[in-house]
Amino acid sequence: MKFLSSLHPLGGHLRAALQRNGDLYGFVPASIITVCDARISNLCKLLNPKVESNPYLAASIIMRAAAGLSGYVVASKGNLSIQKKNPYPPAIIKLSDIQQSVSQEDIVVKVIHIPPSLDKIIQPSSLDVPSSGYYLDIIAQKLGVRDANKVFMSRTVGKASSEVRLYFAAPESLLLDISSDLNVEEFHMEGSLNARASYFCGQAIYGDAIMASLGYTWRSGGLFHEDVSLQSYYRMLISKIPSGNYKLSREAILAAEMPLAFTSKNNWKGSFPKEILCALCRQHRLSEPVLAITIALEASCELSRSQKKLKVAGTDRFKTEYANGKDTAVDNGASVGSGSGFRCQVKILSKCQDLIIECFPKEVNKKQSDSIHNASLKVLSWLDAYFKDLDMPLEKLNYLANALDIQFHHDKFFKEFALCPSVYKYSGTPEAKLQESKHNNSFLFGQGVWSLSIEGSDSGLFPSTGCLVSVSYSVSLMTEDGHVKELLESNDEFEFEMGTGAVISSLESVVTQLSVGQSAFFKVELPPEEFIFAAADDFRTIRSMLSVQDCCLDYAVTLLAVTEPPEERMEQAFFSPPLSKQRVEYAVKHIREFCATTLVDFGCGSGSLLDSLLEYPTSLEKIVGVDISQKSLSRAAKILHSKLSTKIDAGIRSLVLYDGSITDFNSRLCGFDIGTCLEVIEHMEEDQASLFGNVALSYFRPKILIVSTPNYEYNTILQKSGLATQDDDPDERNQSQACKFRNHDHKFEWTRKQFDHWATELAKEHNYSVEFSGVGGAADVEPGFASQIAVFKRGFPLPENGLAEKEDSAQHCKLVWEWSTPEMPDMPASSL
Template identity: 55%
Template sequence: METREHLVVSHKKPTLTPKAIIHQNFGDKACYVVEEVKEVHQIECPGLSIPQMRPCLYRCTLQLPELSVISGTFKKKKDAEQSAAEIAIKKLGICTETIDPTPQEAQESLVARIANIFSDKFLLCDHPLGGHIRATLWRKGDLCGSIPISVLAVYDAKLLSLCKCINPDVESNPFLVISFIKRATTNLCQYLATSERHLYIRRLSPYPQDIVESLMKKHDSLECIQVAAIRIPSSVEQSIEPVILHISLREYYLDVIANELGFEDAANVMISRNLGKASSETRLFFTAPKPYLQDLCSKFANEKETLYLMGSLNVRASYFSGQDITGDAILASIGYTRKSRDIFYEDVSVRLYYRMLLGKTPGGIYKLSREAILAAELPSRFTTRANWRGSLPRDILCMFCRQHRLSEPLFSFHPFKTSSVLSGSSLKVAESGDNVIEHGNGVCVTSPMHSDSEMFKCEIKLLSRCGDLILLCSPKDGYKKQNDAIQNASLKVLSWLDMWFKSVILPFERLCETADDFNIQIYSNDIISEILAGQSTHNGQLNAIQCNKLVEPTFMNSSYDMLGNIVQSLKIEGPYSGVCPCNGSLPCIRYSVSLAVESQNVKEVIEVCDEFEFEVGVGAAVSCIEEVVMQMSVGQYAYFSTNFLTSNLIFASAGESTKMLSLLSSKDCSIEYEISLIKVAEPPEERMEQALFSPPLSKQRVEFAVQQIQESHATTLIDFGCGSGSLLEALLNYPTSLEKMAGVDISQKGLSRAAKVLNSKLSANSDAGGQWTSVQSVILYEGSITNFGSQLHGFDIGTCLEVIEHMEEDQACLFGDVALSFFRPRILIVSTPNFEYNVVLQKSSPPTQEQEESDEKTLLQSCKFRNHDHKFEWTRAQFRQWASDLAARHNYSVEFSGVGGSADVEPGYASQIALFKRDWKLEDDVLKHADEHHYNVIWEWNSRKE
């Protein structure tokens, strides 16, 4: 992996919009009047009596004291307003370039700003600093009217901006601001006083008595408020703890916080920047070590190293704020705002603390957006916009950067043209080794390329606040839509970062080694390691709960139970409805999570969700939930427990932290889930097919297979790629000559589902006396259908329905050779989607004969694959060529048919079928020599054993 440490990207200030520039110069004197414009349109279709909807257009008139301007017409009101403002700027000759003051100019402006803050006029304004000054007037002696310098540094944006112009390091070191303010105050020694021992400023002359008395009357109340806050000890060995601040409205609230920190008054209390939203008043309050404060005017060689040497750096609090926090800290939401002169406050609980901690990780941001902390997981893939739930990857990445005080991520698009070259039956990109991803309705699939097709790649840069490049993500995949490119690229970055946040075991060096797998280049190891270091400190305190007592799983003896030791005591209740989730579907569940202690007979509910919907197969839900849901049908209930869940997730979800801590300390505590499956939304392919075909194509394919079984009098059948056993289950509903059925698949989850379904149905048949099926044995194998194994040799009939399109094209071709050369069923049925039929399924207009003859590729380009999981889809000509060549090589005959549609009507069948047959010869049933692969028997049923 290539790592560059010193590359710096110039940091550009955000450009002000024309409206913002007008507001800077005229404020409320600028008046925008927007009117709707009705334009006369020429009738496109004479004689048409149906009213035609026309888009609304808007024009804006901007009235200023000096002139009035009118914009052109626009489809959006805001565009008309911006246009009017831009015209006014040009006419007035306003300079739109923002020029930062020099350090000398900034120091002079800093002195003037401080003088203005302590003026009589400022005392009466609604600025947050005005609230602090008014509150200090209740204090006695020299403290009356004395404002901590830290308050000025934090609550006045202009002061902070000027200090940044003097020294950009102010961004990460709040102590420097205090140093600059204190130095500037010395130029106002005849007007203001400061203390050598304490960090405060006060006026030498008192405020006018009449103003002070009027303010006292308005706020003359003995009321006392109680504010819940959190103490974060400096030592990571100590746990955080809740505290209650008792504040009288005649007290200065910073004095109360100072007392909680062990000081007499707020003179030396430091205040962090606000945490969370810009409007939030949630901050960290702390004190700096005295040796550090005594030398504020001189800069240490390395501030953070100095604080470490003093032993006072609060790692957890520093991680929250992005600043160096020293000593114990109080996390509280309290202060003055512009909205009201009364003090504003909100309670900060232990639950909120852990939710804020969770909100600093990619996966945590996603969990909070889903409001399902104990169920949701950040998906590993972005398949479709319609299937995605919660905040989008791009929004999560932006939120992550804001949480860690980084610049907004830079997204750049790289459009490129692709040309196609037909190679055999596949279309490949010419002069490019990159994958191309088609997105139709957000569906992400690797697709054949079409000539003159414009694709997009998205490149992402993460920058520090100073503009230093931290990392660069340059995915190789291309997409048809810019939004799909940006979402998938964002998810790559988030997934890579989330690897670390989920684990305390993974060393940072190993994380860097994995960057290439995500198409990421790291340019600043220091910044990334600093971001991750704070989280690792928290993770070190919050190891996963490993309960000592494990409950024996109910189905541990079942051969198809594959959940491992994460899930215990699994019990599924309710009748089997037949509507089950599958890969790509959207199950909706209702769940509750409880913390249980068996020895105390205690069960505390910590999270409840009435509707939680997630996409199967992309990791959008906690693994144990998805695995259990895949074994359920709609209407069923599941109960299980697990001994693996991190305590920070429990605290972030639970209400009473003290009670939770007591339960977690028990040796036999466990997490119990109760789940009910409400409904299942099928994948797009099934939904499209059901809208056009009755019975559904899946049932028509089964009936086609049944017909071949009856005509051939087959007694044995094997289903290649059986998945969750839908074909094998369906065949049990028909009277056939089958005596033995087998299924093989690479997915353990699918085989587990198949075993459960088949076991239930065959057991019911046994109870009924075995009257409605002749099947004597069923067996399920785990393994790849591209590997030869003698267990799969010599069946009368083999089926491979809608399977090969889920494989890479070369693997699908390999399966054909292995099946006819080594497995050698007498009949093999292979079905796959007809790509040409997608134009009907996706409700496009079918092409005319002239269009087909003139531009066949245009038709292909306008269509999308039916499912995001399809690796390819063949036209009729491609399918025929593949099947014919395959049959010729292995001495089989082949017939072509299909279901859905008609062979004589364009564009043919929706699902095309190749029927391979061979005449029986004794030598054909002799096993050919080949490297044999042993298939694992997952589940077996035999009527004699029953």
């Protein structure tokens, strides 16, 4: 009686079984016992691990066990159900009647019928479940069998909290063989494998299947029920694809796309890569991904990296937590010094712990969380490429894997994903096959844009790579003659990062042509129908439109806002290593070439160059940085102090930061071996940049001065001006696509010709030679280098007393911070 009163799901089935009539009275299907009783289910798996994928085998074990308990239970002949041998006491019967009448009313629940043939369409249906009786008997009638004793129930599918299951019938031949004690593992199943149903639950299902959210649960004493619509079916289907999962997390099935790169947590919208990867493994019945973190240390003398396993002192917690796919062993936002970083190795294993996929990225990330998400994204991107081209040749799949630092075991991979091609190559509708050649079985769509029109005045604020963009949009299914139009999806405020592939390509291409406040209207070809049906509310109308005539997607987009990106992030999106690192390496090359021992950095900012220089073995002994921003200098002092405190063998004997303008003379900045001014002059007015050049070469007079500045001509590549249509006027197109400066704080950006003229005139006036080079791009390929560089070399020795007339009165720089080695008692170090 206590069991019948409980919320145990098996108790609900038993109460319902006591309401069955005639010879079905009291019989509980064996397949239900294995699903609802976790202890029995686990015992079956211990006896035979193949139970995990073979539900018929589990029922066979139950029936054989029941046959050995003939004194207690009765196993029905020719059926898969069990009944208590002795009658239940009247009190239990009465309690069952009362609870069943109180807890259940007549209900109508929407379900989905999944036929075994891929040529037949998925159909919505409904179940009329009376207050008395057993709901599984109603499902049995839908499946064309006499009663629930022949009905099997799958594990839950979809989200973890979902109660959606698949119901299917056991063939008559199987029932006879189980009764005759035939080994079910050797049984040859008659009928067609239901690939779509099997794909959802990871268990072999033959014949028709019903997808329903209906049954007894731990949450309710009565019969739980929810409608399952065709939209929810297709949403579950696309959620088993990496990009589909991301689209659903953004609630933008027809606009979003899983980004190609993880730039930062702030700019990543929707579920993070690690979360998507974990969900994908669960949905494909794989083990949780194994994430292992290593710290990569950059050797100070060789520029090579050694790896050290990251552990939690005194415990094995790190190893255990990461083996379970968790990242709580170390602070998820943990970061390291500029000379080291984190790498994350990802392993994907089957339920039997067979290694399927392994990814060990070469890249090093400053933050632990970034390394986890970047490694996860590599695996997701590779899997997504496979889903988008299920007929991809093995050679191409191997090539993509190598490019993403992935190794995979071919046989095990194709075994685990064997059903994918048969499920995704058809959307389950006859009309889909007519569209098959047009879509080429690809999940990419939106490549072609036509009927583009732009409305609204030009505000002058256009998006570029790295920007955070906010748009409103709506997407409708439209017949190509334009007579019928049905809304599929809309969003009043949708944000994404430009240049990362975070939206379908056609949408991003159009947005690049809009200024804030403008709207665009355009059409693109259809995606695979899974995505259309997953977005559609009115399934009947959409299916009717697709079956009657050719259709397209009609987009309306308004650009609401643009948040400009930091220049460094924009460059990182295009260059590897980042442009900032290439500039540092360029400076290091000249330091080594000329055996320089002293360096002054004009416009040092937050000390990024000085900090980076400490990671390279050079001959430098004295470094000075100067800037007009006290806030930036304060940050630089903290970073450099932390670095120098742990870098005993760096070779640096002193490092000083000054607060002052680089256009004002100061004798403490004179006579250095090398002066650097990297990406600084463009933050001044042009006349101030010329003044700096004159002061640096006439008074400071370093042996070598390295000046870099953005090449304005390269902005066309960085900002990707957008699509041009054949109807556009060339002059108007050129004007609308004029490049912006790379940073809102830039006062100017020079072309190569302008920079050449500026540097040549300076060198001629001050008796320096000048050579031109750059980083990012190439000198002999248009439009040249992304950062153009002038290297000034002094052509005369510095007079011993050439600065005497200015030295007494010219001390415009204020000492902010100073560091020196303990071996220099004549130059005491000051603390922060």
